[in-house]
Amino acid sequence: MAITPLKRVIVYNNLGPGILLTIHCKSKNDDLGVVELPYSYGFSFSFHPNVFSSTQYWCWFKWGEAFHYYDVYVDKRDDGDPTCDRLCPCRYAAAAATN
Numbered sequence: 001m002a003i004t005p006l007k008r009v010i011v012y013n014n015l016g017p018g019i020l021l022t023i024h025c026k027s028k029n030d031d032l033g034v035v036e037l038p039y040s041y042g043f044s045f046s047f048h049p050n051v052f053s054s055t056q057y058w059c060w061f062k063w064g065e066a067f068h069y070y071d072v073y074v075d076k077r078d079d080g081d082p083t084c085d086r087l088c089p090c091r092y093a094a095a096a097a098t099n
Contacts, residue, residue, distance in 0.1 A: 004050070005048070008044060009044065011037070011044075011059065014039075017039050019039055020063060021036070022061070023035050026057065026058065027057045032045055053079060054075060056071060056075065057072050057073040058072060
């Protein structure tokens with residue numbers, strides 16, 4: 001039985017039809033591999049943060065010539081955030097910028 005509550009992260013591709021989003025997510029201990037998401041698809045993963053409040057997951061996001069990196073879960077930032085529990089996960093959507 002885990003001591004800490006289950007957390008879930010979901011990444012969506014909202015970039016637009018025909019635009020493939022490639023992501024690679026990992027933590028200090030887990031490499032989730034490279035995932036290619038067609039438009040409107042998502043990728044999710046779940047985990048139990050460690051008891052030291054140092055759990056962190058980061059992902060890089062690539063589409064076309066764009067490349068971005070983001071910390072999708074940082075325990076000291078996100079623990080206690082009701083939007084990051086197992087019933088209502090942390091959600092990130094890659095979307096095209098609008099002016």
